[in-house]
Amino acid sequence: MELQDKVIKLVSEATKMDAANISLNTSFVDDLNLDSLDMVELMMKMEDEFGVEIPEDETENLKSIGDVVTYLKAKSH
């Protein structure tokens, strides 16, 4: 599975939103209506799933699915 699809699957499971409605452009706050606690929980799940550590100050820049995919790709290089 592509990294993008994995991220979308994880977000879909965490938010109980249909994966078909989630794309690279989907914004966590504007489209998925997540608050700060939701974001903390989501980032924990990302860390577990992808085996990375996402420092708190870097999560602030992750506003969309696309941001996360780009971030994770950069981390893996």
Added chain:
Amino acid sequence: MKLNRVAVTGMGAICGLGHSLDEVWQNALAGKSGISTIGRQSTENWPVTFAGEIKNFKLDPLLMDLKDQDRFDLFNQYALHSTAEALKQSQLLEAKYAPEKIGIIFGTGLGGFPHIEMNHKIYLEKGARRVSPFFIPSVIPNMPEGLISIHYGFKGINFAIASACASSAHAIGLAATEIMLGRQDAMITGGTEGVITGYTIAGFASMKALSKRNDEPHRASRPYDVDRDGFVMGEGAGILVLENLEKAKARGAKIIAEIVGFGASSDAHHITAPHPEGSGALLCMQQTLESSGIKKEEVGYVNAHGTSTPLGDIAETQAIKKVFGEHSYNMCVSSTKSMTGHLLGAAGGLESIFCIKALETGTLPPTINLENQDPQCDLDYVANKPKKKDIMYALNNSFGFGGTNSSTLFKKYI
């Protein structure tokens, strides 16, 4: 100062006997036991493997979305579930009260123990960075009130009472007081508890407080019986909608019963053992009768605390006999914990509802498993079968660790 009269206009219940008040009441009248072997999780190495567990519970996603259902501990969900039932019966949402005149006070003895246990395990095994940001909101005892105020937009008084197994009786007394004083027009009150987990059971079992009848769960809760050996944990919620009686009448609400007395006291004796002669219980029943201004002979039914512990059942019986004198033998006393188990902080909520159903229907719920009555418990406990009896007043008793006591008096509405 003239005090407002307090009406009960809605009720909702969930426990091991059923998911709705109707189901709970019908099963209680049938003398069924809501106690069974715990099926929610593995009970390997647990000293006690049964409880008044609620089976197949699923909260309506309209009350809490699925994502939040994973996050919020059960006691929150039971409160939302039974509040919806109580609100539906009262039709309070169609009433024209100002949002700031509708408040919520529930009792909860322990809060979110299952999620405390779960997060503690994560903390030890995976470290601090994996502890859920929803851990604290999920377990704090006042979150059910918070969630309900957010869901319905009620902006009045909002907090939780913690007085162990007297919590929801205290909550109802205080909620009624808010209406008597005119500070609120309507109150959602009662209690909720959901702590059936290895951690909690281990704690109560270490105190030697629990029945160990693992091979016969349905016969384990047996108040006033010579073979009783401790209480049985239950879970669930008992929720009432209270209203200023005149305002309820004016809006055409159906009034089910009236709250006419409330008392609260302390044993000042021991952290967990009841006073041997039930001195605190006696005080609190006396206060309740005095606050109502009725004669003790008018009370027809007492829903006892009656937890099925060797000492507690005797102490409460003695207190009842001191308060009511000769009349003790003319009225009926029953412990519905024989069927539901002990709902701890929610007990007073559910058992107040049993009192009100007894007033409403003229049928008293039984004490089941009463096969060989303890000679030191010599009252009419409505053994094993319900009893038809038209009564005007019903008293609920709830007592908690720390030596705290609360009673509430309900009157039939005619």
